[in-house]
Amino acid sequence: MNEHENIKSLSQLAMLMEDGENTQTEFLEILRFLTLSDAKWEALCPKREDAVSLRADIPKEGLSKEALLALAPDVTEGYISVPKAWEDTQE
Amino acid sequence: MKDMTLYALNEALRAGKMSSLELTEECLRRIKQQDGKIGAFLSVFEEEARFAAKAFDALPEGQKWVSPLAGIPTAIKDNLMVMGKRTTCGSKMLANFVPPYDATVVSTLKKAGAVIIGKTNMDEFGMGSTTEHSAFGVTRNPLDLSRVPGGSSGGSASAVASGMVPFAIGSDTGGSVRLPASYQGLVGMRPTYGAVSRYGLTAFCSSMDTVGPITKTVRDNALVYSTIAHADTMDATSVACPFTFPEKGTALRIGIISQLMGDEISPAAKNAVIAAAECFLALGMTVKNVSIPHLQDALSAYFIISSAEASSNLARFDGVRYGYRAENCADPESLYRQSREEGFGAEVKRRIRLGTYALTKENKEAYYERSLGIRAGLCAEFDAAFADFDILLCPTSPDVAPRLMQMQTPVQMYSQDLCTVPMSLAGLPALSLPCGRGEGGLPLGIQLVGRAFSEGTLYYAAELLEREGI
Numbered sequence: 001m002n003e004h005e006n007i008k009s010l011s012q013l014a015m016l017m018e019d020g021e022n023t024q025t026e027f028l029e030i031l032r033f034l035t036l037s038d039a040k041w042e043a044l045c046p047k048r049e050d051a052v053s054l055r056a057d058i059p060k061e062g063l064s065k066e067a068l069l070a071l072a073p074d075v076t077e078g079y080i081s082v083p084k085a086w087e088d089t090q091e
Numbered sequence: 092m093k094d095m096t097l098y099a100l101n102e103a104l105r106a107g108k109m110s111s112l113e114l115t116e117e118c119l120r121r122i123k124q125q126d127g128k129i130g131a132f133l134s135v136f137e138e139e140a141r142f143a144a145k146a147f148d149a150l151p152e153g154q155k156w157v158s159p160l161a162g163i164p165t166a167i168k169d170n171l172m173v174m175g176k177r178t179t180c181g182s183k184m185l186a187n188f189v190p191p192y193d194a195t196v197v198s199t200l201k202k203a204g205a206v207i208i209g210k211t212n213m214d215e216f217g218m219g220s221t222t223e224h225s226a227f228g229v230t231r232n233p234l235d236l237s238r239v240p241g242g243s244s245g246g247s248a249s250a251v252a253s254g255m256v257p258f259a260i261g262s263d264t265g266g267s268v269r270l271p272a273s274y275q276g277l278v279g280m281r282p283t284y285g286a287v288s289r290y291g292l293t294a295f296c297s298s299m300d301t302v303g304p305i306t307k308t309v310r311d312n313a314l315v316y317s318t319i320a321h322a323d324t325m326d327a328t329s330v331a332c333p334f335t336f337p338e339k340g341t342a343l344r345i346g347i348i349s350q351l352m353g354d355e356i357s358p359a360a361k362n363a364v365i366a367a368a369e370c371f372l373a374l375g376m377t378v379k380n381v382s383i384p385h386l387q388d389a390l391s392a393y394f395i396i397s398s399a400e401a402s403s404n405l406a407r408f409d410g411v412r413y414g415y416r417a418e419n420c421a422d423p424e425s426l427y428r429q430s431r432e433e434g435f436g437a438e439v440k441r442r443i444r445l446g447t448y449a450l451t452k453e454n455k456e457a458y459y460e461r462s463l464g465i466r467a468g469l470c471a472e473f474d475a476a477f478a479d480f481d482i483l484l485c486p487t488s489p490d491v492a493p494r495l496m497q498m499q500t501p502v503q504m505y506s507q508d509l510c511t512v513p514m515s516l517a518g519l520p521a522l523s524l525p526c527g528r529g530e531g532g533l534p535l536g537i538q539l540v541g542r543a544f545s546e547g548t549l550y551y552a553a554e555l556l557e558r559e560g561i
Contacts, residue, residue: 026441026500026501027441027444027445027448029500029501029502030394030441030445030501030502030505031445031448033391033502033505034390034391034394034395034445034458035391035457035458036388036391036461036465040388041461041464
């Protein structure tokens with residue numbers, strides 16, 4: 001993410017913050033400090049799909065309901081909400 | 092008495108040269124005498140400590156020596172639950188919270204016969220490197236009162252360094268045991284993730300939180316670690332781990348982490364690492380440089396992941412179930428908002444904000460997922476390094492303890508964790524021990540990092556250095 005995109009996100013910041021411009025400036029400074037540029041990221045992790053998954057046995061689209069129940073057989077079925085895919089959980 | 096090691100105190104107690112009550116009284120006297128200017132303790136349990144010490148002294152000889160810590164006073168960081176005692180985490184949010192149970196580490200120490208003498212100050216919820224971010228005031232470095240003690244376990248370290256207790260317990264998420272140990276000339280262990288139970292430790296970053304001892308010597312540290320490290324059914328991430336030392340005379344392979352010997356590190360801190368390396372060489376061990384390329388982004392990954400987890404863990408403090416509750420709120424929404432606004436300090440709110448931001452749909456990929464990628468890459472590189480090396484060596488901190496208020500911006504403070512967060516991300520054990528001195532004659536620390544559950548190897552190597560007097 002570049003500087004321009006950071007600035008674009010200010011509208012989101014405004015939702016998170018209510019305590020003034022100084023806090024926003026400080027927050028942007030922290031973000032700049034912590035941001036990994038796209039170029040750096042690509043250089044470090046050419047195979048991002050492999051790198052982001054700490055659990056190689058969990059597919060990106062999430063586990064099936066059966067697989068989740070197998071992992072946690074004691075959990076009452078009704079408590080488990082199984083998303084169709086990971087992206088759906090973000091909607 | 093203040094300079095005696097745990098081994099010496101244990102021998103003195105066993106030989107009847109002193110009683111646990113006498114030792115406890117001496118600690119209480121020193122706390123009264125010194126803590127006004129240091130600010131290490133948030134609460135002191137005078138009567139309970141005396142009662143526990145008397146009860147210990149009254150035990151029949153055959154029942155006393157359940158552990159080498161029996162009869163010895165200790166202090167506990169204020170984010171670990173002690174039943175019936177205020178546990179504030181250095182936050183106004185929990186200013187009056189009294190837990191109804193003991194953390195596993197606390198109950199283990201009680202069973203081992205240790206006397207819990209008080210709770211120590213800390214950065215709010217463990218978020219900080221200086222113990223300046225507590226709602227109950229700053230803690231100072233007893234070696235130089237104008238300096239920070241390190242954080243977030245600054246209270247625990249200051250209590251040991253000033254001789255108020257022989258040992259103390261801290262917690263280490265990104266360096267919170269190791270940094271204060273380094274700044275105060277002490278030994279601090281961040282155990283392998285899972286080696287010591289986290290049950291009863293207030294969660295900051297659940298995937299990196301650990302509990303570790305702070306002591307004056309390596310041998311004392313091993314003694315406390317071996318007492319508190321065990322599997323616990325109350326913490327599913329804890330495991331039974333072997334605690335074994337290498338055979339005497341084992342030639343270890345030492346790797347100096349080249350990325351942590353750059354311009355960010357002061358010449359004095361680099362010299363300390365070189366002195367330790369020369370000592371290892373003189374002892375017949377091999378020393379080479381090792382490269383861990385992902386280290387250059389470890390600080391970013393740590394602050395993103397830890398803040399993301401903190402934003403989730405601290406969501407429970409809503410002013411309803413327990414903790415601080417704002418008054419005169421018209422509806423539940425304003426009750427949550429106002430309670431959190433008034434209950435949390437500035438640094439905690441900053442991290443919650445950062446974590447929430449990094450987890451939003453728009454930013455998750457750019458921040459959180461990239462950080463997980465860095466973490467995975469870092470773990471793989473550490474694994475590869477440990478194929479060729481037994482121990483990795485690096486500084487604990489970039490320099491000696493900063494002055495109070497010297498860290499003017501959050502970014503400056505975060506940079507203090509440069510050398511400690513990589514091991515936290517990888518869940519590896521790391522031991523900080525004193526080595527050399529820097530500006531003003533203040534102590535510096537070096538870190539020995541090992542494979543998961545290789546604490547015995549770290550203590551073995553550290554004791555060799557300690558014996559050589561580095």
